[in-house]
Amino acid sequence: MAPYGILIWAVITAVLASILILASHVHNARRNRTTSVAFFHPYTNDGGGGERVLWCAVKAIQEESPDLDCIVYTGDHDASPDSLLARAVDRFGVELLHPPKVVHLYRRKWIEESTYPRFTMIGQSFGSVYLSWEALCKFTPLYYFDTSGYAFTYPLARIFGCRVICYTHYPTISLDMISRVREGSSMYNNNASIAQSNWLSQCKIVYYTFFSWMYGLVGSCADLAMVNSSWTQSHIEKLWGIPDRIKRVYPPCDTSGLQVLPLERSTEYPAIISVAQFRPEKAHPLQLEAFSVALRKLDADLPRPRLQFVGSCRNKSDEERLQSLKDKSIELKVDGNVEFYKNLLYRDLVKLLGGAVVGIHSMIDEHFGISVVEYMAAGAIPIAHNSAGPKMDIVLEEDGQQTGFLAQNAEEYADAIVKIISMPETERLEMAAAARRRAARFSEQRFYEDFKAAIRPILCHAAR
Structure with a gap:
């Protein structure tokens, strides 16, 4: 057989093997799936508003559906159920009904900014898919709940048979970002060397346009998308094209x-x-x-x-x-x-x-x-x-x-x-x-009311 023929057969064999491995993982995961909600939140020690939303969301689920186990996917290796329970109280004053279960992730470096000196946005997005693969293979829930904005993980969660819920604080790419590149504005995500070059700016516009299309495609896989403001809602509706599945839920403020x-x-x-x-x-x-x-x-x-x-x-x-x-x-x-x-x-x-x-x-x-x-x-x-x-x-x-x-x-x-x-x-x-x-x-109370009203149809639908 000619060398090219051998190479082609090698590639076909590798692809088929990968598909079989993927199918095997997905089949086993679907079979072992439990009635639970797993929160994809790789950084449970960031101390910001996103972490407050995580703990309030866990508490709301515990109150609304006590029969559902709450699991947290985290890349913080020292995190334990008791330490996360204590952290929710000490840092945010949120008292959970009981400790969440923990699934540790060891591939978090693939979503870290430092891993991608160039094309950071798309690198982190694809890196999040790899990290969620680790998460879903280790534990496959009925509900996959993203509280960190990793929309590229949604199609994978759907393949694993999960209902996908997300709380989106900020679109990974916004229409404003594209407009600022067109205007030549220099910002933290558009350095001066690009802003001052017409050719580089045009390349970045193509990159951003392509990425926004992909972002819209993966975001549309969400069964329910909660957003935290009028501004975010406007952008997500335009990018994801699922206005009937988007609910505005203001974040919990103390x-x-x-x-x-x-x-x-x-x-x-x-x-x-x-x-x-x-x-x-x-x-x-x-x-x-x-x-x-x-x-x-x-x-x-x-x-x-x-x-x-x-x-x-x-x-x-x-x-x-x-x-x-x-x-x-x-x-x-x-x-x-x-x-x-x-x-x-x-x-x-x-x-x-x-x-x-x-x-x-x-x-x-x-x-x-x-x-x-x-x-x-x-x-x-x-x-x-x-x-x-x-x-x-x-x-x-x-x-x-x-x-x-x-x-x-x-x-x-x-x-x-x-x-x-x-x-x-x-x-x-x-x-x-x-x-x-x-x-x-x-208020925090307003968050709980709006959050529970948003998730109730999803939880009830799955129960039937």
């Missing part, structure tokens, strides 16, 4: 626990708090720049504010970003007025929120903005980025009263800081009270 904090604050050294993971899209450097400008603009007779950064670090890259922020505060000569708190316990975060006069947020196109709601509930006046969730859902008037400020650049943020610090106490208290009333619309 408004009840924070609303008991007194609105009166010490103004001797007014605290400006920033609560966000140390990730590039959170735009912490902009906050430092705005704070530096605000200090220069404040009248000499006004008190000097403090900027408190509170956040969690998921990996080495986040640690490096935190150190870069510390270095930048020294460079801007504001380090004496800036404090950093890493991986803070929930009770300690509440103490800081209870003393803050201002809460600052600067992520462009923040899907929702749990931290903004927490500022408002705690009595801190928010200054949020003038886009997406904060603009469309959160920082809106309540009973005709202003609830906070929206800004886009360092000057606008600085002006808002100065305005709040200079504000008479009675005016500040009125605005803080209106913001607190607005925040009540996004």
Whole structure:
């Protein structure tokens, strides 16, 4: 046989063998599938709003369907049922009815940003398929629940016979991202070298367009897609094309626990708090720049504010970003007025929120903005980025009263800081009270009610 013939037969044999192995795994998995809900959440230690949603979703399932076992797929090897139960309480104040079962994943590196220096988005997406393969082979549930935004795993879960439910915080790609590349805007996901080159920008537009088509295809495999804001809902409906299967469920915000904090604050050294993971899209450097400008603009007779950064670090890259922020505060000569708190316990975060006069947020196109709601509930006046969730859902008037400020650049943020610090106490208290009333619309209780209403038809349909 000719060498080419041998090569062709080798390829055909390899493909057939792969198909047989896949079929065998899927057959065994379907046969051993249990009546359970498995949550695909590879990072159960990220400390962000996504993790709060995870624990509230687990609790809601436990309350709504006690007969369903709750399993968590996690890449954190030290996670155990008891440690996750304790973490839900310590970090988020969420008391689960009983510990979730744990399935450990050992291929999480395939979804890490550092694994893909180029084509990160598509690399992580395909890497998530490999990770979910490990998860589903180890344990196949009746319901596959993605709480981390890995839509490329949905077709695989369907092949394994699972009903697919997801809670989407943020579209992996949005129409706004494509528009910004067309406009030549430089951002954390579109570096300056690409933004300044027409040819590279055109290549990236083709890449983004192709990826958005694939994203729509895999997303349409969801039986139920919950989204966390008007902005996310608009994008997901356009991309996935399944509007009848999409439900808006605002994320759980600890408004009840924070609303008991007194609105009166010490103004001797007014605290400006920033609560966000140390990730590039959170735009912490902009906050430092705005704070530096605000200090220069404040009248000499006004008190000097403090900027408190509170956040969690998921990996080495986040640690490096935190150190870069510390270095930048020294460079801007504001380090004496800036404090950093890493991986803070929930009770300690509440103490800081209870003393803050201002809460600052600067992520462009923040899907929702749990931290903004927490500022408002705690009595801190928010200054949020003038886009997406904060603009469309959160920082809106309540009973005709202003609830906070929206800004886009360092000057606008600085002006808002100065305005709040200079504000008479009675005016500040009125605005803080209106913001607190607005925040009540996004309570944890509201999440439980809307979440259970969304999943009930899926659970009931499967029961029949």
